Amino acid sequence: MPPSLLAPFLFAALLAIPFPLAAQDDGRVAVPMPDLMRAHMLGNMRDHLLALQEIQGVLAAGDYDAAADIAEKRLGMSSLQSHGASHMAGFMPEGMQATGAAMHQEASRFAVVAQEAAVTRDLSRALGALSRVTAQCVACHAAYRLK
DSSP, X not given: OOHHHHHHHHHHHHHHSOOGGGSSOOSSEEEOOOHHHHHHHHHHXXXXXXXXXXXXXXXXXXXXXXXXXXXXXXXXXXXXXXXXXXXXXXXXXXXXXXXXXXXXXHHHHHHHHHHHHHHHOOHHHHHHHHHHHHHHHHHHHHHEEEO
């Protein structure tokens, strides 16, 4: 069959594939939130994602101190006030709060490991600590969604 005739069949086949994550009810807990708080939380999460990307970039360049600084200031326990965490917590279910707190704690632990890696040059240990940060992000996003 010529490729030009095959395209409609391929498109139809793609439409038949179920996409469970795009479904209205994907199994995650829907967390209702006032519009302003929802926008604030989404902004925080986008900044968390940007911070993770920046950390990866400076780690790749061997700048462990910069990775530690970004992690602590943007993701770690020191970042809670700048993110308005105390105002946000009341809108989150207990499990979501616990996962978020664990992410911030792991980010602070990563910052310490990254500072140590500036001396030891142990990238593997730093990456392991960073993985524990992102594991909390994955766990939260797998369990909850904003409504």
